[in-house]
Amino acid sequence: MEMQLPPHEGDELSVVDMHTGGEPLRIVLGGYPEVKGDSVLSKRRYVHEHLDHLRRLLMFEPRGHYDMYGALIVDSEVPEADLGVLFMHNEGYSTMCGHAVIALGRFAVDYKLVKEPQSPETQVNIHCPCGLVRAFVEYSEGKSGAVRFLSVPAFAFATDVMVTVEGFGEVMVDISYGGAFYAFVDAQRFGLDVTKSRTRDLVDAATAVTKAVKSQVKLHHPTSDDLAFLYGTILTDGKDEYSLEPTANVCVFAEAQVDRSPTGSGVTARVALQHHKGLIQLNQTRTFQSGATGSQFTGRAVEETRCGDFKAVVVEVAGRAFYTGVSRFVQEPEDKLTHGFLLK
DSSP states (O other): OOOOOOSOEEEEEEEEEEEETTEEEEEEEEOOOOOOOSSHHHHHHHHHHHSHHHHHHHHSBTTSOTTOOEEEEEOOSSTTOSEEEEEEOSSSEESOOHHHHHHHHHHHHHTTOSSSOOSSEEEEEEEETTEEEEEEEEEETTEEEEEEEEOSOBEEEEEEEEEEETTTEEEEEEEEESSSEEEEEEGGGGTOOTTTSOHHHHHHHHHHHHHHHHHHOOOOOSSOGGGOSEEEEEEEOSOOSOOSSOEEEEEEETTTEEOSSOOHHHHHHHHHHHHHTTSSOTTOOEEEEETTTOOEEEEEEEEEEEETTEEEEEEEEEEOEEEEEEEEEEEOTTOTTTTOBOOO
């Protein structure tokens, strides 16, 4: 039977679905109206203010789910960028997403968003809301493969910060930036294990930390106020000192959304934090494992730099992304749930 669109009204939304380390990425191919703005950051504000119904339509049930993640490709004002991108999730729009960059690197090569691919690697310059991220896609005999990317300057914002967490009392956290700000806490502080504890318990602890940090710590970023917000909390196994053994973590971000991957921007922020503490040196490669799925990224600090007054590092993160399918979504006017809903 030939595939055809069912009865519907209005434009269809076409997407390509991928995953990186188990974390989904829904890439919008068509159906979005023009995204206005003279910069990627202003486009991020525009979609939030004018097109947020389309985020809910694609991310929420019945077309998505509570932990769905998406990417909308836009034009960039940066001449060297091959593409700009806006990231979306269950709460809104993030400023950086490493698992999405890994997937978009492959996608850009396979869907010919870059000129002639080169072997053994093709460079793809992706303009994220946090800045220009350079991805390098393995390419051989016409096939794309693993991807590594170089982050924007990443830095430790504050260490050993004491916050009062509801239900847990005084908790010491570190805060670090890897394109987005995260709070870091050893899961053992809550009697939890990131690879064995129930996901619900990890989510509850991380969400409580996020709430506490947001209310008690004022963040700032040297280049833009749009970047100065806490994206989530990453619970770790506490194994921060450099080792050849993997270290595991679980990231809970946005509206209690759980990352299935090791979290690319989280790995970036964690490497920056470890480097700041003298626990990892330049060009020491560490393996980071998702407590949720066991999938792995590698990360290493490759260059010291600055971000405003902060000592910073450029971090290289590497992983694999895979295609899972393509979809064409439609709406029927009689469908009272067509705009999306979430079960919490």
